[in-house]
Amino acid sequence: MTTAEEWIDRITSVRRWKRAGERAPHKPLLMLYALAQLQRTGSSSMTYRDAEGDLIQLLANYGPANRKSSPAYPFHRLQNDGLWTVTADGEVPGESVTKLRASGALGQFDPRLEKDLCDSPALILRVAQSLLELNFPESLHEELCAAVGLDRTGLEISAVKERVLKLKRRDPQFRKIVLVAYEYRCAMCGFDGRMDARSVGIDAAHLRWWAFDGPDTVDNALCLCSFHHKLLDTGVLGITNDHEMTVSAHFIGTGKAAEDLVLNLVGHPLREPQRGQPAPAGEHIHWHVEQVFRGPARVAA
Numbered sequence: 001m002t003t004a005e006e007w008i009d010r011i012t013s014v015r016r017w018k019r020a021g022e023r024a025p026h027k028p029l030l031m032l033y034a035l036a037q038l039q040r041t042g043s044s045s046m047t048y049r050d051a052e053g054d055l056i057q058l059l060a061n062y063g064p065a066n067r068k069s070s071p072a073y074p075f076h077r078l079q080n081d082g083l084w085t086v087t088a089d090g091e092v093p094g095e096s097v098t099k100l101r102a103s104g105a106l107g108q109f110d111p112r113l114e115k116d117l118c119d120s121p122a123l124i125l126r127v128a129q130s131l132l133e134l135n136f137p138e139s140l141h142e143e144l145c146a147a148v149g150l151d152r153t154g155l156e157i158s159a160v161k162e163r164v165l166k167l168k169r170r171d172p173q174f175r176k177i178v179l180v181a182y183e184y185r186c187a188m189c190g191f192d193g194r195m196d197a198r199s200v201g202i203d204a205a206h207l208r209w210w211a212f213d214g215p216d217t218v219d220n221a222l223c224l225c226s227f228h229h230k231l232l233d234t235g236v237l238g239i240t241n242d243h244e245m246t247v248s249a250h251f252i253g254t255g256k257a258a259e260d261l262v263l264n265l266v267g268h269p270l271r272e273p274q275r276g277q278p279a280p281a282g283e284h285i286h287w288h289v290e291q292v293f294r295g296p297a298r299v300a301a
């Protein structure tokens with residue numbers, strides 16, 4: 001019998017699915033999608049044909065930028081991790097999109113995992129949250145849950161965080177040192193709001209995500225307002241090696257707010273950290289450009 005902790009350990013071995021810092025969120029996204037369906041309907045069973053459209057959309061929105069990938073890959077390959085089964089009429093479809101569609105291929109969690117998840121709604125939430133923590137920055141968790149239709153009501157996020165943190169140390173001072181380095185001001189727009197004695201709407205953002213071995217250091221960080229943080233993590237905004245801001249050509253906004261807050265940033269320099277503090281390092285900028293920023297960049301007006 002597999003205990004809840006053992007399932008979580010096996011599923012969080014998704015960390016091994018990344019190669020040399022390259023993002024490969026295909027399997028985690030399929031699992032989140034299947035967990036949400038199981039939570040809603042009591043079964044993770046889905047035909048490739050029915051799931052394909054949603055999975056393509058999830059990969060396009062949350063997969064690595066600049067690389068095309070098919071949902072056939074995780075639908076077939078997740079079987080190798082002992083967490084998923086695929087059955088079909090007649091011939092085994094493998095990774096072929098045409099065969100997966102034509103054979104009516106049906107995927108679902110391994111029966112033992114499926115049963116344990118059905119018996120424990122809390123396990124569904126803990127598995128889902130572990131996948132989020134280990135593959136995506138926190139700024140994207142809420143919209144990812146909405147995208148797959150997962151209801152996180154009742155989840156004890158702190159317990160999951162504690163477990164995930166054991167896998168790799170995080171610097172509890174990270175936020176503080178980044179905010180001080182940038183004097184509590186957004187490096188993109190200069191926002192520096194406060195209420196009473198505390199900053200509001202100001203975050204410490206990683207360039208190279210923590211989930212992909214990004215260190216908790218000032219040279220891997222930017223102090224950003226919550227809005228620009230979100231846009232950095234979704235690949236709308238990026239920075240160049242010369243520390244100028246870039247905006248994805250895929251970003252569209254026609255109103256004055258979009259112009260002021262986003263489009264006008266193109267080609268302008270970031271605010272530097274205070275003297276003596278390191279600016280963003282080239283290797284971390286490079287990772288963000290390769291793995292997150294949705295190129296090509298807009299050309300300055």
Ligand SMILES: [Zn+2]
Pocket residue numbers: 186187188189190191224225226227228
């Ligand atoms: Zn800002």
